[in-house]
Amino acid sequence: MIEKNIHFEKNDSWKKIIGIxxxxxxxxxxxxxxxLNVLSVALRPGDQLFSTSLRIIPADATLDNFRKALFETDxxxxxxxxxxxxxxxxxxGVFISITAGYAFSRFSFWGRKVGMMxxxxxxxxxxxxxxxxxxxxxxxxxxxxxxxxLLIPYVxxxxxxxxxxxxxxxxxxxxxxxxxxxxxxxxxWQVMYKIVLPVSTPALAITGLFSFMTAWSEFVIARIILxxxxxxxxxxxxxxxxxxxxxxxxxxxxxxxxxxVPVIILFxxxxxxxxxxLTVGGVKE
Amino acid sequence: MSGKGRLVxxxxxxxxxxxxxxVMAIMVFYPLGYGFWLxxxxxxxxxxxNPGFVGLQNYIRVFQDPEVLSTFIRxxxxxFVNVFFHVTIGLFLAILLNRKLPGKSILRVFLIIPxxxxxxxxxxxxxxxxxxxxxxxxxxxxxxxxENLPWLSDPQLTFYAAIITNIWLGFPxxxxxxxxxxxxxxxxxxxxxDIDGASPWRKFKDITLPLLKPTLTxxxxxxxxxxxxxxxxxxxxxxGYGNKETQILVTDxxxxxxxFYRYGFAAAYSVLIFAFLLIFSIIYVKKxxxxxxxxx
Numbered sequence: 001m002i003e004k005n006i007h008f009e010k011n012d013s014w015k016k017i018i019g020i021x022x023x024x025x026x027x028x029x030x031x032x033x034x035x036l037n038v039l040s041v042a043l044r045p046g047d048q049l050f051s052t053s054l055r056i057i058p059a060d061a062t063l064d065n066f067r068k069a070l071f072e073t074d075x076x077x078x079x080x081x082x083x084x085x086x087x088x089x090x091x092x093g094v095f096i097s098i099t100a101g102y103a104f105s106r107f108s109f110w111g112r113k114v115g116m117m118x119x120x121x122x123x124x125x126x127x128x129x130x131x132x133x134x135x136x137x138x139x140x141x142x143x144x145x146x147x148x149x150l151l152i153p154y155v156x157x158x159x160x161x162x163x164x165x166x167x168x169x170x171x172x173x174x175x176x177x178x179x180x181x182x183x184x185x186x187x188x189w190q191v192m193y194k195i196v197l198p199v200s201t202p203a204l205a206i207t208g209l210f211s212f213m214t215a216w217s218e219f220v221i222a223r224i225i226l227x228x229x230x231x232x233x234x235x236x237x238x239x240x241x242x243x244x245x246x247x248x249x250x251x252x253x254x255x256x257x258x259x260x261v262p263v264i265i266l267f268x269x270x271x272x273x274x275x276x277x278l279t280v281g282g283v284k285e
Numbered sequence: 286m287s288g289k290g291r292l293v294x295x296x297x298x299x300x301x302x303x304x305x306x307x308v309m310a311i312m313v314f315y316p317l318g319y320g321f322w323l324x325x326x327x328x329x330x331x332x333x334x335n336p337g338f339v340g341l342q343n344y345i346r347v348f349q350d351p352e353v354l355s356t357f358i359r360x361x362x363x364x365f366v367n368v369f370f371h372v373t374i375g376l377f378l379a380i381l382l383n384r385k386l387p388g389k390s391i392l393r394v395f396l397i398i399p400x401x402x403x404x405x406x407x408x409x410x411x412x413x414x415x416x417x418x419x420x421x422x423x424x425x426x427x428x429x430x431x432e433n434l435p436w437l438s439d440p441q442l443t444f445y446a447a448i449i450t451n452i453w454l455g456f457p458x459x460x461x462x463x464x465x466x467x468x469x470x471x472x473x474x475x476x477x478x479d480i481d482g483a484s485p486w487r488k489f490k491d492i493t494l495p496l497l498k499p500t501l502t503x504x505x506x507x508x509x510x511x512x513x514x515x516x517x518x519x520x521x522x523x524x525g526y527g528n529k530e531t532q533i534l535v536t537d538x539x540x541x542x543x544x545f546y547r548y549g550f551a552a553a554y555s556v557l558i559f560a561f562l563l564i565f566s567i568i569y570v571k572k573x574x575x576x577x578x579x580x581x
Contacts, residue, residue, distance in 0.1 A: 009384045011479070020381050027378060028395040030453070034410045035398060037421050041413065054424055096304045103301035115302060122313055123507060127514050128538040129555035132548060133316035133323060156312030159305050188297055217403040220516045224543055235405045239521060242409050249413065256406045267401035268394050 035264075042066065042253035065254035075255050077230060078237035082216055085150050085233060089215035090208045092151070093158040097207065100159075101166030102192055106175070116167075119160040127220065135224055145227045153221055158211035165210070169203035170196065202273050209270055216263065234259055324553035330546035343553030352529065353537075353554075360513065360533040363448065367512045370452045372505060375459025380493070382460075383467040393464075400457035408521040411450040412437065415522070437522070440530035447522045447531070451515060459504060466500030467493070502573045506566055513562060534558050 008017055036056050043061040044051060051058070069075050103109075104116055134153050143149030173196060181191045197204070219235035226232050232240070238259065242252040324343055328336035347353055378396060382389055399407060414421045415436035423433045436446045470493065478488045514535050523531045532540065535558065542551035 007385060007387050012384070017386075020384075020386065024378070024381055024392050024396075027374075028392055031396055031398045031457070033421070034407065034414060034453070035402065037414055038406075038410050051419065054421060096308060099301040100305035103298045107298040107301070109298040112298075115306075119305075119309070122309065123510065125313075125317070125559055127516055128535050128542060128551065129320055129559050130313065130316050131539070132542045132551055132555065133320040134312065135542075136323070136328075136548065137316060137319065152308075152312055156308050159308055163305055213403075217405060219405045220520065220539070235403070239405060239409065242412070252409070253413075256410065260402050260406045263403060264398065264401040268397070271394065271397055271401075 038253045065250040068251045069254040078234045082234040086212045086215040089154040090212040093155050093211040097162035100163045104167045105170035122160045154215045158214045162207045324556045326549045328548040343550050364512045371455040371459045374456040376463045378460045379463035397457040415446045440528040443531045462504040466497045470496045
């Protein structure tokens with residue numbers, strides 16, 4: 001009984017604790033199953049793709065689908081394209097958001113409240129409302145089927161959220177840190193660069209991750225803008241690959257695992273910052 | 286502070302905001318204005334170069350279209366069912382996780398997997414699982430003697446499949462938000478309630494819910510807007526532009542614009558969707574009072 005009090009809430013009965021574990025494990029099974037299902041299909045040999053077995057690891061598991069995905073499809077090209085577009089989105093997006101977030105956090109100026117509200121309200125626009133004019137503008141600028149044509153909307157989509165996240169984080173940094181630097185005669189951008197940014201690494205990482213993920217997972221805009229095979233990003237490529245439910249199913253599953261597992265690992269390793277990060281950025285003024 | 290006042294010029298804040306503002310102006314504010322103008326024209330693939338001004342004609346047509354109402358009702362059902370389950374499942378799991386529990390961090394990691402999985406991969410994976418003959422869903426339903434359901438060929442069932450997929454995708458976000466909110470509630474309050482002999486339901490209703498409100502309300506507003514505007518799941522599950530009976534408002538606009546090239550009409554349609562969302566958000570924010578004491 002003494003041991004129980006250390007590890008569990010003191011008022012919980014054993015029945016309640018077991019009940020809680022059972023419920024949580026059932027939900028974990030629900031969240032994990034689709035991933036295990038992809039794994040199972042990816043490991044099936046070609047002649048067993050259409051199997052009615054629900055075993056996770058098939059009897060004669062093979063890595064053949066992974067070989068096919070890597071070398072017989074354009075997966076590596078899509079990976080490269082997505083890496084370029086997503087990294088640039090994250091880098092440019094975070095750079096642009098740092099200065100704006102800092103200004104909203106530290107300076108009082110005319111138009112501050114309205115400016116912040118404007119950034120927040122942009123989250124409310126339905127995608128097609130912006131998508132259609134964006135599309136027509138990009139056609140007129142002759143940016144269709146180019147990475148720049150993807151990059152501009154992606155950065156625009158990620159900036160408002162990043163500004164709010166960073167502003168929320170900067171608010172938590174004591175101003176006294178900067179004041180001594182001002183007294184020493186530093187200029188404002190030096191203070192920001194030398195003092196504020198180094199202590200903001202977790203926030204910069206999370207903001208970068210969100211911008212990266214926005215671009216990495218974006219399908220609807222990419223599908224409209226990209227037309228030639230060598231320019232496709234992962235989402236468009238993979239959706240085309242799965243297309244109709246056919247013999248490509250095993251290859252698709254292997255490709256999906258290659259694509260999503262690194263992202264899932266990255267996301268999960270940063271997840272402990274997420275609880276604090278989201279609360280600070282979203283709720284605190 | 287005087288040092289700061291001297292060194293930070295009057296225009297510095299504006300210079301700092303300028304880059305973000307310019308990006309937003311090019312890709313958000315200008316397109317908004319442009320979209321509004323488009324809604325007053327008859328632009329289509331045919332009239333792309335020289336669209337004519339038609340006034341409010343597109344708006345009148347949206348209201349006259351008999352199918353818009355049924356799509357609107359479907360969108361409301363879609364949004365309500367999804368957000369309801371996102372919040373209830375998310376809050377329920379957060380309450381279970383917000384206690385001393387060995388192994389809880391690993392359980393939490395498994396529970397946020399749907400959020401970490403790229404959305405389109407999740408949608409494609411569920412599409413595979415909904416396959417009529419070989420998908421896991423029908424194989425499992427088979428255990429209960431339910432015959433193979435044509436999830437992806439019957440529009441009504443496709444819509445249910447999309448709802449199931451979207452509920453799966455969305456509850457981890459609400460769980461994380463709720464968990465953050467729960468951690469800020471002082472344990473003393475519950476101890477005091479215990480001394481008064483309050484039931485678990487009373488504690489939930491009178492302590493947990495009111496104190497979670499400032500955290501949950503913005504999340505619910507955002508979640509509603511995201512769900513209302515969710516394109517990916519329906520487009521991917523329904524296989525492209527899909528069937529009329531699977532559409533929600535935004536996928537219908539997407540279809541009208543990029544499949545039927547009716548740009549002017551689609552623009553008017555999306556202006557109306559935006560107006561609806563804006564009114565919803567204003568009423569919700571006003572009713573829930575969350576921004577009242579804040580300085581923004």
